Amino acid sequence: MGLKKIACCTDFSENADAAFELACDLSEKYGAKLFVIHVIPPAVTPVVADMEWALPEEPRDVLMAKTTERMQRTFQPKIGDRIDHELIVRDGHVSSQILDFLETHRMDLVVLGSYGLAGMGLVIFGSVAKRVAHKAPCSVMIARVAE
DSSP states (O other): OOSSSEEEESSSSSSHHHHHHHHHHHHHHHOHHHHHEEEEOOOOOEETTTEOOOOOOOHHHHHHHHHHHHHHHHHHHTTTTSOOOEEEEESSSSHHHHHHHHTTTTTTTEESSSHHHHHHHHHOOHHHHHHHHHHOSSEEEEOOOOO
16 A cells, blocks of 8 residues: 555544554655644534523634644644644534545545544534544544553
């Protein structure tokens, strides 16, 4: 398999960290460019007793800037100069944004954790890994944390 471009999806969870380590190893081994992607999900507006209320949230541009800074702080030191890479922050429906990125940038492989959200978050948002695995235009590798 000729790998030139590898995407790694992160939600900063333990499973995403396992995917990141695997993606770095593969990128280094194959000399592939690594794209580390985080998608900021849309705000949830729950309905309570016939009244809608929005969870307090920062303006999206502030949230994007803070997330970009977190990506730099979290991943840049681990990657350093050993791998050609880009850190990507997107805003929107998580699996849709990931799938769009994979297609428009013609990725060869995407690596992601088996799950990130748990409990009610998983019920509300569904499994990103499952959606990406079924619809990705490239090969998909699911990383699991060793137990």
